[in-house]
C-alpha cells in the first residue's frame with residue numbers, strides 16, 4: 001500500500017479528482033490517500049505560498065503527490081504553487097506525453113505520438129529579475145551542468161524504458177552560445193552513451209515549426225524550461241485538446257502528478273469537466289509507484305471509453321461521439337470498461353513502466369578558472385556612446401582599460417553605427433593592458449574610481465576563462 005498526498009484544488013479540481021480516484025481505486029490501486037488543502041482558500045487566508053507548513057510536511061513525508069489544478073488569485077504577491085513545489089522538491093523533470101486519439105478526437109495530426117521532457121527547475125524560471133535603469137529590466141537565464149545532465153539523461157532513459165526510437169533536443173544555441181550551448185553540448189555527450197537510440201538537435205524556432213506542422217517526425221523531445229513550457233502546451237493542443245494531457249514532475253526523491261490544464265472556474269460545480277488530463281497524470285503516478293498492472297488496466301479502459309465515443313463536452317463531436325456525458329458518467333463508463341482492451345487503439349503495455357532509477361549527479365573536478373576582464377554596467381541617460389566612452393576611459397589605468405561598450409548587446413563603441421538605437425543601459429568591457437589576467441582588486445578599484453567620477457555603475461559581470469577557454473560572449477558586431 002503506497003500512501004499518496006492528494007490535493008483536490010479549486011474550480012473543476014474536486015470533481016475531476018473524485019472521478020480520477022474513483023477510477024484508479026476501482027481498478028485496484030493499492031494506495032492510501034492523505035488529503036491536504038492547497039490553492040485559493042489558503043492564498044486568501046493570507047498564505048502567499050498557497051500551502052500551509054503542515055501540508056508541506058505531508059507532501060515531503062509521502063513523496064508522491066497527486067494534485068488537481070488550483071486557482072491563483074488575481075493581484076500581486078501570490079507565488080505560483082506549481083513553481084515552488086517543483087523547486088522545493090527538486091522535481092527536475094516534467095514529462096508530458098501528447099498522443100493523438102484519431103479518429104475519435106479531432107486532430108489535424110492523426111499519427112502524432114510524442115513525449116515532451118522539459119527541464120523543470122532552472123532557465124529563465126529561476127525568477128531572478130531586477131530593474132536596473134529607468135528603461136531596462138533583466139531576467140537571469142541560469143543553466144547548470146547538473147540541470148542539463150539530469151534532464152537529458154532522464155530523456156534517454158525514458159526513451160529506453162518505453163521503447164522509443166529517437167530523442168530530439170531543441171535549443172537556441174546559435175544565439176545563446178553559453179547557456180543553450182551547454183544544454184546542447186551535454187545532449188551530445190550523453191547521447192553517445194545510448195547508441196541504440198537515434199538523436200538529433202534542432203534550433204528551437206524551426207524545430208517548433210516542424211513540430212506544429214509534422215509532429216509525427218518526432219518521438220521524445222527534450223528542452224530547457226521555457227521552451228518546454230510553451231511547446232508542451234502546443235503539443236497537447238494539436239494532439240487534440242489540452243484537457244486530455246497529464247504531466248509528471250519527477251525528482252530524485254519526490255514526484256508530483258497533475259493535469260496540464262487549469263482550474264477552469266467557469267465550468268466548476270456543473271459536472272461538465274473532462275477528468276482525462278488528471279487521470280493521465282494519475283496513470284503516470286501508478287507507473288511511478290510500481291502499480292504498472294493497474295496503470296495499464298486504467299489506460300486501456302480509458303482508451304476503450306474514448307473509442308466508444310463516450311465524451312465530455314470539450315471533445316464531443318456530432319458524428320464521431322456517441323454520447324455526451326458529464327464528469328461522473330465518464331468516470332463510470334471508464335470503470336465499466338476496466339478489464340477490457342481498446343479495439344482500434346493499440347492496447348498499452350506498461351510491464352516495464354516503473355520509476356526510472358537514474359544515477360546521482362557526480363560533480364566534476366573543477367576547471368582552472370582565470371579572471372580575464374570585467375563588464376561594468378552603467379546607467380547613463382546620454383545618447384552618444386563616444387561621449388560615454390570619453391567619460392568611462394577616465395577609469396583606465398596601468399592594469400585595465402576600456403575595450404568596448406555595448407548597448408543591449410550590440411557594440412556601439414568603438415566604431416558603432418549612428419543608426420543603432422541606444423537605451424540608458426550600457427555595458428563597458430574592461431580588459432587587462434599588459435598581462436592576460438586581472439585581479440579582483442582591479443574591479444574594486446574600477447568601481448571605486450567610477451563612484452568618485454559619479455559614473456552610476458549598476459552591476460558587474462566577471463569575464464573568465466575555464467581551462468584556457470574563454471567563457472563569455474563577444475559583443476554583437478565585435
Ligand code: NAD
Nearest residue numbers: 069070071072243260261262263264265267273274275314
Ligand atoms: P484553464 O486550463 O483552466 O481553462 C482554459 C479553457 O479550457 C477553458 O475554456 C476551460 O473551460 C477549458 N478546460 C480546461 N480544463 C478542462 C477540462 N478538464 N474539461 C473541460 N474543459 C476544460 O486555463 P485558465 O482559464 O487560463 O486558468 C484558470 C485558472 O487556472 C487560473 O487561476 C490559473 O492560474 C489556473 N491554472 C492552474 C494550473 C495548475 O494548477 N496546474 C495550470 C494552469 C492554470
